[in-house]
Amino acid sequence: MRQWLVWAVLWLLVVLILPDARAGSRHRNQDEERQRGKRWRDGQGYIWTSEGRSKPLKIRLVPGPNGPHTPAGTLTFYRNVPELESSYSVIPGKQTHCVYHGLTMFDLAVWSPLPCVTCLCSEGRVVCDEMTCPTMHCPSPATPPGRCCPVCMEPDSGLSPELSGDSPVPSHPEDHIVPLTQEDIQKIVWREEEEHHEEEERLKRKDEARKKRRRERKEREERQRKMVEEKRREEEEALRLQVEKEEEEWRTKIEEAEERRRQEEESRMNEERRKEEESRMNEERRKEEEEQQKEAKEEVEVWLRGDVFQMPTKEEELLPLLVPTYPTKTEELKEVAPEEEEEEEEGEEGEVGEDEATVVLPAGCDISDVSMTCENVQLVHFPPLNVPELKSLSLEGNNISSIPAGAFNGIPNLEWINLKKNKLTSAGIDPKAFMGLKMLRRLYLDENLLDVVPCDLPSTLQELKINENKLRGIDENSFQDLSSLVILELEGNLLSEGNVDPRAFAPLIQLSYLRLGRNHFRTVPQGLPKSLLELYLENNLIEEISETVFNRTTNLNVVSLRHNKLDETKIAPMAWFNHRTLESIDLSHNDFYLVPSYLPKSLVHLVLVGNKVERIPGYIFAHMDPGLEYLYLSFNRLDGEGIEPESFFGAYHSMMELCLDHNQLIHVPLGISEMTNLHLLRLDSNRIRSISEESICDPEQQGETTLVAIRMENNYIDAMDVSPSAFSCLRSASSVVLKPQKTTQRIHRTRH
Incomplete structure (x- = not known):
């Protein structure tokens, strides 16, 4: 205290x-x-x-x-x-x-x-x-x-x-x-x-510096984003241009192939005609040799009997062969000098001489045995000929505008006449000009100025070509009495369903090959003959195919409808579903977004190149017998979701060639490894980035492989990432085409 x-x-x-x-x-x-x-x-x-x-x-x-x-x-x-x-x-x-x-x-x-x-x-x-x-x-x-x-x-x-x-x-x-x-x-x-x-000032300066760095980072990221976007647009534009270029090249190649096929067909037919002519000439030569041997034998027998006079035969009384022409200032006369033969016999006096025929032809013409050619020699009139044994006459590439009534009187045995690329008009051809030709089988009138089919054509005619003219219609009597006609070509005219009489083809009971391309048809013409095997209607305006249009053509084998305006909704379900002989359909360059349904049961060859196909529905080929063998879907819009696992169901054991190039596929479609008979596979010019080990070759498949060639260039595939077993089912490694590939921004891994 x-x-x-x-x-x-x-x-x-x-x-x-x-x-x-x-x-x-x-x-x-x-x-x-x-x-x-x-x-x-x-x-x-x-x-x-x-x-x-x-x-x-x-x-x-x-x-x-x-x-x-x-x-x-x-x-x-x-x-x-x-x-x-x-x-x-x-x-x-x-x-x-x-x-x-x-x-x-x-x-x-x-x-x-x-x-x-x-x-x-x-x-x-x-x-x-x-x-x-x-x-x-x-x-x-x-x-x-x-x-x-x-x-x-x-x-x-x-x-x-x-x-x-x-x-x-x-x-x-x-x-x-x-x-x-x-x-x-x-x-x-x-x-x-x-x-x-x-401290506040320091924090303020630090905050301002941080905001500045954030703003600079955002600006830098924005610039990088714009650069990446610009680069991506440039790559897409370059890819689009490349695809268009490749599509154009592919289209050109297809047209060139078609032209080559046509030329090969013509060459084949010319070769057949040549062989027939050679066979005929050999037969005639054999007969002449037999006749000469017989005459020589008779002469020996007469000489042995001592007869010194003999009446001339009927053949020896014939006048020399003369082919007159209309000479012009620019034409040169070709003269064949007479040949003199002298025979001297022992015990006989005097000499017997024989003069050969003198033939005068326009410059550039050629005559040999039974054929005569005067092509591109600027003839303006039909030449009056008197060669009864003549079988073939070609006057292609001249300026002939008319054919008089008796033009073929001196050459009644003609079997083939070629009058292509002249200036013939329907009014310039006499109605009875062709009536005397009882042996005529082929008549070519392409690239003239005809507006109607010539009348009174010989009933023996088997092939008639009036392509690239100005035909404005075909009436009921245009092909009257042409019951032997097998091939008819009327391409590049002004024909349509409105000016072609449905009864016009009724007389053509043996017609097998009909070409009506490059006209103005909006529907398939009616009244097609029952005997028809091949029908070509490319480059028209066809918008629909009704259910009854192919009812009579039960023997039809090939239909070409490329370059028209068809889509999957414009084909009637039963238009050709029950056909048992229709094997080939070409629907290239139309407006299809889907592979069409209700295809013929007998279909083997389907071409849909150059459409807008985005999807192959499942089981679309399941009803076909024996099965689809050739499917061409190049230059379409197929992507990773467009092909379902069941898309190729029904074609696993029949498919031989499958072309899916120039699409937008991102991986190898499902089902290809199950195709046991596939020979050719094209997946080039897509967006494929990888190939799995089982996407093309089935490791469980036994026996000899059938796959011969695969093309996968112009994708985004890294060859270093492809497993060696991915192509184990090919006969040869050289059959796989993987180069070149498109460039990407990804970093390729290095294999050690």
């Missing part, structure tokens, strides 16, 4: 001395700081600067150590700093005293009952401030003995000896503790505020 009394006296002396000293020091510091332009705090809690008074600090009272029923509390200051710092202001008021743990404290008395806790007697209330340590930004902060917060140990910090730890600090809470002065507290507050402003 005595010790507490000593302490109370000491505290009373401190309380009496400290306020006056602190007030005087505060006034002196405020005067000095006004001169330096710094801030200071007055006794009412306001902060002063050289410009004036600022907003006061906010004070919150919380219950003190005596509980909520005592006047004591805790004084807490709030400022815009990251951490709170101990500070308080003495508010002058009524002079009174406080009682704290039995001790009487005068007004404005300050004491520290515990470390980091400072109490103040203010108008009869005990207010205690629990200090919170501030964040130190000095290189070596240190906590002095007896203190709870670290301080900076700098020689010029301007702190009092109590802050720097120079003065002794009681080691016991009840020892005498020298409290912080208002000046020290104010300096700490100002320094912390300056450090806070510096």
Whole structure:
């Protein structure tokens, strides 16, 4: 108790001395700081600067150590700093005293009952401030003995000896503790505020730098995105141009192949005619040799009998052969000099001479045995000929515009007449010009100016060609009496279903080959003969195929409808479904989006090149017997989802050639490995990136393989990623074409 009394006296002396000293020091510091332009705090809690008074600090009272029923509390200051710092202001008021743990404290008395806790007697209330340590930004902060917060140990910090730890600090809470002065507290507050402003400026600069980097990164990413997008557009444009170019090349190749096929067909027919002519000539030569041998034998027999006179035979009385022409200024006469033969016989007197025939032809013409050719020699009239044994006559490439009535009287045994590329008109051909030709089998009138079919053609005619003329119609009697006609070609005219009589083809009971391409048909013409085997209607305007159009043509084998306006909805379901002989259909270059359904059961060869096909429906070929063998779907729009697992069902054991090139496939279609009879596979010019081991060759398949060739160039395949067993079913590795491939941006892995 005595010790507490000593302490109370000491505290009373401190309380009496400290306020006056602190007030005087505060006034002196405020005067000095006004001169330096710094801030200071007055006794009412306001902060002063050289410009004036600022907003006061906010004070919150919380219950003190005596509980909520005592006047004591805790004084807490709030400022815009990251951490709170101990500070308080003495508010002058009524002079009174406080009682704290039995001790009487005068007004404005300050004491520290515990470390980091400072109490103040203010108008009869005990207010205690629990200090919170501030964040130190000095290189070596240190906590002095007896203190709870670290301080900076700098020689010029301007702190009092109590802050720097120079003065002794009681080691016991009840020892005498020298409290912080208002000046020290104010300096700490100002320094912390300056450090806070510096920290805010540093954070602001850091945030601005971060925003700048983010903005620059976004701009860089935007530029890269635009560059990638531009490059992608350029690649797509280049790919589109390449596909169009390849499609054009492929179309040209197909047309060239068609032209070659036609030329080969003509060459074959010419070869057959030549062989027939050679056979006929050999037969005639054999007969002549037999006749000569017989005559020689008779002459020997006559000589042995001694007869010296013999009446001339009927053949010897014939006049020399003469072929007259219409000479012009530019024509030259070709003269064959007579040949003289003298035979001398023993026992006979006199000489017998025989003159051979003289033949005069226009320049550039040629005649041999039974054929005569006058092509591209600028004839303007049909030449009057008198060669009864003539079988073949070609006047192609002249300017003949008419054929008179008796033009063929001197050559009645003609079997083949070629009048292509002249200027013949229907009015210029006499109605009875061809009536005397009882042996005529082939008549070619291509590339003239005819607008109707010539009338009264010989009934023996087997082949008639009137392509590239101006035919405006075919009536009921156009082919009257032409029951032997087998081949009829009327391409490149002005024919349509409106000007072709449905009964026009009725007389053609043996017609097998009909070409009506490059006309103006919108539907398949009606009345086609039952005997028809091949029908060609390419390059027309055909939009639909009805159910009845092929009802009579039960023997039809080939139909070509390329370059028309058909799609899968314009073909009647039963148009040709039940045909048992229709094996080949060409629907190239139309408007198909799907492979059409209800195809003929007997179909073997299907061509859909150059359409817009996006999908092959499942089981589309399942009903065919014996099965589809050739499927051409080049230059379409098939992609990874366009071919189903069941698309080729029914053709696994029959398919021989499958062309899916120039599409948009991203992988090898399913079902190809199950095709046991496949010979040729084309997957070039697609978007395929990989080939699995079982996509083409079935590892479980036994026996000899049939696959001969595979083309997969112009894709995105990395040859290093292809497994060697992917093509194990091929007869030879050289049968696989993988180069060149399109370039990509991916990084190729290196195999070690």
